Amino acid sequence: MVSICLYFQVHQPFRVRNYTVFEIGKNSHYFDEHKNSSVLRRVADKCYLPANAILMELLDKHPEFRASFSMSGTALEQFERYAPEVLESFKALVDTGRVEVLDETYHHSLAYIYSKEEFKEQVRMHMEKVRKLFRADPRIFRNTELIYNNEMAHYIEKMGYKGVLAEGADHILGWRSPNFLYRPKTTTQLKLLLKNYRLSDDIAFRFSEKSWSEYPLTADKFGSWVSALNGNGACVNLFMDYETFGEHQWRETGIFDFLRHMPSFLLQHPDNSFKTPSELVSEHEPVAELDIHTLISWADLERDLSAWLGNNMQQAAIKTVYDMENEVKETQDPELIEDWRRLQTSDHYYYMCTKWFADGDVHKYFNPYDSPYDAFISFMNILNDLKIRIKEKA
């Protein structure tokens, strides 16, 4: 028996404007409404709406079909504001009872690394948002960019979650297979689901790569790869950005047809099934304990934090943000606190990433700035304005 577990990440940041030094102390409007709404509308039309329509078809057609989503609070808020029909279509999926919603930090932040207190608050905010919008009560947690280690697992267990998601790359697992559930070393009940990065990335990154020896990737070929794992694992966890469908891989590549047909091919094999993360967690026991001491993520080749914290600018920017935490919260000014939280979204640090040479094109494509240096300047200018606002409140 192999259970296929689909988890799609849905996230949009509040991108900041090109904020100049001359605005500090004069203008506290940081976010680029125009850019944010236009990006959201574009991704809604190219990805969220058509992909949700296909998932709905699949749910109608195959009673066995399952999927799961984690949606950042900043994305949900922007759906409410700029594309309510997208939110409705997600609600319809969740209402089938076969699509699970996972929890994460509301602001898709790196708070876990810098402030447990802030992390907890953002998780709580997310939980409330999901409850309100989807009437759901998430039991599974995924941290921003699948950032994970033993300590986090322990923390997450204490917060009451039953399962947690992480990256399953070779150098992390060694000889172990990502196709089983594990028990994090520091926990007693929590179960760890690991991404099958080969099969996930075949879809997310290689699907339209013409130089890839397996190009073109067809639904039946992919189905046969998954079926071949029977007898060798309990689950195949396909974790990816939802924007893979129609945005990272354009419609013209045939990605939607792939999505539409892949489940049928998988379900042709009698031993295959689809499961939500919660179903996996309740039906399977961990095969072994897993000891992951250093922080890992699902990013780039390194699977580490270097995409967000790899250079001095990124470290300085994020340190400045978290150093302000107490002062920000003491103002008790909801607007100011929310601005500060939006600046915690991991994307802002990602835009400052300078390791362009190995996997840089991915970074460049999604960067709204001319360069990581420009991203840093705007960001630091904004933090300086925020500091002035804090002083004025004190």
Next chain:
Amino acid sequence: MKVLMFGWEFPPQSTGGLGTACYGLTKALSHLGVSITLVLPTAENINADFLKVVGANVRVKAIKSSLRPYVSAQHYSKSYRKSTLYGRSLFEEVKRYAEAAGEIAAEEDFDIIHCHDWLTFEAGLAAKKVSGKPLIVHVHATEFDRTGGLGVNQHVYDSERKGMEKADYVISVSRYTKNKIVSHYGISPDKVHVVHNAVEKTPMRQLEEFALKKHNKIVLFLGRITLQKGPDYFLYAARKVLDVEPSAKFVISGSGDMEEFIIHKAAEMGMSQSVLFTGFLTGKDVERAYQLADVYVMPSVSEPFGITALEAMHSKTPVIVSKNSGVSEVATHCLKVDFWDTDQLANKIIGVLRYNPLRQTMTENAETELLRISWINSAKKCVELYNKATSTA
């Protein structure tokens, strides 16, 4: 491969990027086994053991000319009035250089002719006529860059166009310049090959202590003080920076036709205490200027390449360059700006001055990037083109 090359300036007798580029390129070409005979209007004090230098004044009776690569025709006639030593006009000097070139070409043994910018194009054509060998013209700047598109000299334009039309191939120092060559001169894009400039990686000098640096952040402009280089935009940005960072100092290094105007303008804008002029710098003093600076700004209106930006990067100085530049095609670890957007220019200058992590990250990454931007890579592209031109000829 034997190359007969026509240049007009060469270090240490060099007033700008052209001499620097010729030096870097010929040195790398000689490393690749290319033998070069370089013809210069005058060959005094040239000290380069990797090529044969022929001074036109040695082989041909003194072509002592006031030929300067950057002088505009207008400015030239003005300086001529002060001096009676030289020929009657810049164009006459170009003609005399070309005549000498024909004679040199008849004596020298070579496979291909390579000449640098319009002043030498006539010479290249003369050498081609005498020898029948293929001609490559290398465009480091066009009349449109030098004049900012205003008051383009028809004679210069005609010389540039004729040279490019009659040459077998054209080398441009950037895609930016290639676009100009195609759109303003009507040259077929297939004929124009881009070979980016690079930077000579001389060992770094010991870091020096500058008294000025102790209390002030330094913003550097280094280049000819002329319309093409945007010194006026530098001043407008300086004004905006000073409103926020009053202790910043702005150093302008170089000379040129706008020097007086810029000095007066700085005073008029109330910045005589903040804008410092060093005059024209050479050799070690250029390096010292980069080291003194916290940021180097190249706000050129039109910059075919801009080697100084790479030199500053090599000196571990953060760099802000005009988007209208060739160097912005090869350098990613710098800030880029529209030269006319002095708000953004000032914003970026202040960003670099204020935020240490920005400076660190820029200069560290630039160091790695410069390993890739080498004259050997540029020379390899030239050799490819030499082979192509000589095999089809």
